[in-house]
Amino acid sequence: MGLSVALNTAMRALLAQQQAMDAVSHNVSNVNTPGYSRQRVLLSPVAAPAGSGVGGGVSFDGVQRVRDMFVDFQMRQQKQTAGEAQTRADSLHLAELAFSEPSDSGLRSVMSQFFNSWRDLSNTPEDGSARSAVVQAGQTFAITAQRLQQGLTDLRDSADSRLQDSVAEMNNLASQIAVLNQKITSIRASGDPGGDLSDQRDLALDRLSELANVTYNEQTNGSVDVVLNGRSLVHGVSAYAIALVPNAANNNYSDLTWAGDGATVTVASGEIGGLLTQRDTDLTSRLVDLNTLVAQIITDVNAAHAAGYALDGTTTGTDFFSGTDAADIDVDAAVAANPGLLAAATNASAVGDGSNALAVAALQTANTLSSGSETYDSFYGGLVSRIGVAAKDAQSLADAQALTVSHLEELRQSVAGVNVDEEMVNLVQYQRGYEAAARIIRAVDEMLDTLINRT
């Protein structure tokens, strides 16, 4: 083997160590880049040419992205549930704040004051101030119920508008993935593994998995197909958009459909799933509860009130409340204008008779709700406790999922993340390799000098 071969081998070694140091430099630069996977240099020995016993040095075979696809898959699964639970927990916490229980300022207290004002009226039915107090308490009850109804509706509105943002983000991510698919397939065709582009795409997939229950599949040409609800969201280089269509039957809130053909999209989990659940289930069922309670109170109070006689001793059959549920409840305009119309008396022409006011007050302790098994107070207590249970469950699920996700993240980092100390060791190693290769070149040079000038 000639000396020039040795020079060549040493030069290849110099280049290989240099490229390896480039990789170290790339890794160190991206130590804090989200979603970055460290890259490992692939070096291999050059096999000896036929007939020669000694190998031809080192060959630089490119860089490899270090990544555990199974951990990625696990993590995306868990992120769907985490996103859904956290979104629900956030809105349910706001809903329970709207009820401000337990306290002396919530609907419970207002309800007690309302029925107690009827008891006061029964004690002094002739007294104008007791009558005004009933109207006042009735109005306070109506306003409080309306405000609660409004509070829950506002939360539904905000879930709907956040849904619009999230769907826009999902469409955007799908297009990004399609574009990256195109870049990755063409760069791979040219022999480059395209590690950094894959990192970007993985980051987009991570976020997409947080948004909705997508599944994905990597093809042999390097592109990734994403499936949502049984249909392709991304297929090769094409992304299929989701459109939001206002549904008149659901408060004009948006339904999710495929922009292509208008078919319905069902999103069961992820942030979008969580927003849909809170908008159409969590908050809606509490609104239904609230309206059931208020509607029952309106019906019962009006029926009892209509049976009695007003201060003039002859007027009967009037309603106390107007409206049908929590959205439009108010004290009847005629009664509000003239509290003398309050039917405190059971008997006609009996100014001192407050027994009908007592009959109205007695509704508070009657089992009129849930097929005659619950009072207003216990039904309301159940309503508040159901919100509390839902908020607590969503929060503990969100906490548990966050913990799982953070463990998986750590696992992923332990495979794919950059450790600066490790890179420093590699750096020293490659630096020494470079120095050694340079030393060989000097040795060969000296040998050539000996050969040419001293012989």
Add this chain to the structure above:
Amino acid sequence: MRVTNQSMSTRLLSSIQTAQSRLSDTQDRVASGRRINRPSDDPFGTSRSIAAHASIDLIAQYQRTITLARSELGSTESVLTSLGDVIQRARELAVQADSSSIDGAGRRQIAAEVNQLLSEAIKLGNTSYAGRHIFAGQQTQTAPFVEDVPGQPATVTYQGDVGQVQREIGEGDQVAVNLDGDEIFTPVFQDLIAFRDALNTNDMNGVSAASGNMGTNLDTVLQARGEIGARTRRLDLADTRLGDVTLQLQTSISSIEDADMSQEVVDLQTRETALQAALAATGRSLTTSLLDFLR
């Protein structure tokens, strides 16, 4: 497991955040003194507390009503005492007039006093308390007794009704605070008028009947006072019972809602220590690097 710079800082950050959020929960409870600051802190406890608060409000209302009813019964009682005095005086006059030592002129003088007693009795029957005529049944805005000739009535007409004025002192528990004015007063008026007229006309049969009649009326009044006393005792019993229930409810609300302060303060200190430890660990871990040793 392989540790990386990102995973280390993420883990350290999450330990700090966990420690901070646990500390903040305890701080909330210590500052508010409450275990339940929102329903999700204890959903079942919240619904029990809502029920207990509703009962307490209801009981407070019953107790207010009991106070009112007690004063109403008290005013009825004092009217009956005065009426008893009037009847008692009439009976004394009846005994005095039913004597041969008194002549017609003397009896006419006594008749004048009886007429005064009658006016007094009518005034008592028309007593109003807190703007309500208490012997008029449910016609509380109408004076119940009207004289045909003011000052010298031959008949007194009852204008009230037999309606009872009920006060709710417990769930489904009502006490009437009025008595039937017609039943108590009308016989007294009739007997006083008859006595007065007998004295004026020197009708000795009428005069001697008066003493017995007044005795009967006195019995009626005493019976009515007994009835008032019985009702007042019922109010007292209900009041005591409601007070006991309130105490129980308050104890149970406190055990549901209030934080166990000594426990919370201990937790607060433990959690502060945990946060400090997390911060110290972070401070030390982040500064250690191989770079310090490669010179």
